[in-house]
Amino acid sequence: MSQLIHPLSLASQANTNFIGSKAAALGELKRAGLNVPNGFVVTTYAYPDFIAPLQEKIRARLTDDVIMDPAELEGSATEIREWIQAQPLPDSLRAELASALETLDNAERASLIARSSPASDDLATSFGAGVARAYLGLVGIDEIERAIARSWSALWNSRAMYYRWRKKIAQTEPAFAVLVQPMIRADSAGVLYTQHPMSGDPDEMQIKSVFGLSVPITSARFRPDEFVFDKSKNEITDRDIADQTVKLMVGTDGHVEEQVISETEVEAPSLNDAQVGELAALGQQIEKFFNAPQDIEWAIVDDKIFVLQARPMGMRNS
Known part of the structure; x- marks a missing residue:
């Protein structure tokens, strides 16, 4: 089983630390026989390789002086989110993402949703409202890739960055998993x-x-x-x-x-x-x-x- 992508059918609360609480709860319910859409999780293990090319650039931008100045911090947060949203997924992750999409049938692949799945709900709360995001109506691997990057970019709001600095947590350390599922064409x-x-x-x-x-x-x-x-x-x-x-x-x-x-x-x-x-x-x-x-x-x-x-x-x- 890949460390980068985890099937929702195998998700459980035992692996919340790398698939997040949202995916873990749904996996438990799916295995209990409830109607939960199929899907897979881009795990927290995928985040370090994604963010690695930007680490030095981010470190240089986020000096203590910048973090302690609210206006400077807000400007830096906006800039860093733009960098992250433009950053391509590593080739290894994109290849596994393509394989995971093939496990869904044609109807399921026709429209997808990507949602942040934090390791704990209080982690998302600590980092500020709006960190946990959902991107709906995604078609094709390119739109899924951008949604994953946008999900991770949400970690870089000014409140979250200040929180990590104050708690002496490495700025590039926290990561969300991203849950990908078919859209339900709801009545x-x-x-x-x-x-x-x-x-x-x-x-x-x-x-x-x-x-x-x-x-x-x-x-x-x-x-x-x-x-x-x-x-x-x-x-x-x-x-x-x-x-x-x-x-x-x-x-x-x-x-x-x-x-x-x-x-x-x-x-x-x-x-x-x-x-x-x-x-x-x-x-x-x-x-x-x-x-x-x-x-x-x-x-x-x-x-x-x-x-x-x-x-x-x-x-x-x-």
């Missing part, structure tokens, strides 16, 4: 909290959903439909249906595009009651599996639920 998608995030009631679950991809929810761009499900009563106890007029979908070319919601969809919620019940049951299953309240991202295609992410509640940083 609806959203987030599920197995414990109500506002009231803290462990018997109440909150589900937020939109038509199409769930990006509008995580970016707070649109107001989603919201449902409250009571575990003990096994029923929906509250709902708030939003006026949704547009949705994000995977287009015929594999890229993400905005589409107008049809008249039929405008007049209906993005989830029916049966789907809410199925999501609630799935949420309780995942909560029991990890023995902790969970923040779950999901998508539905033809009434089949896919799990896109599961993490302990309170760890969302984007």
Whole structure:
């Protein structure tokens, strides 16, 4: 097995240190039989060879005087991110990336998503909001390569750089893994909290959903439909249906595009009651599996639920 790329089907919490917590949790759920999209992880072992050609240039740019001056540090951070985003992947990594893509079928390769997978969620939080990134609707190895470089460049924001300097951590040491999976061409998608995030009631679950991809929810761009499900009563106890007029979908070319919601969809919620019940049951299953309240991202295609992410509640940083 390559150290640079790790199949998601073999991912587990035992190898969180090099595949990251996001990939580890999904790997555990996939091996437990839940519907998790296929994929692979570009591990943290791939980062040192990628950043090595820039190390001296970065070291020369980041003097103590620069780091201690907020304006200088911000300018340096922008410049370093540009260097990293323009840096090609090492030939060995690109070759293994090409091989990993071949393990996916043609439909899966048609549109992909790359997401940062930090070794721990508090690592991402310590380095500032926006470090953990997702790049959607990627087509072909060149777009995947740029998304991997952009994911790693996110480590070089001014807050993260100052944090490493203050904690005496080598600037080029921290690394995220990058999880690559097929895009799910969702009819609806959203987030599920197995414990109500506002009231803290462990018997109440909150589900937020939109038509199409769930990006509008995580970016707070649109107001989603919201449902409250009571575990003990096994029923929906509250709902708030939003006026949704547009949705994000995977287009015929594999890229993400905005589409107008049809008249039929405008007049209906993005989830029916049966789907809410199925999501609630799935949420309780995942909560029991990890023995902790969970923040779950999901998508539905033809009434089949896919799990896109599961993490302990309170760890969302984007």
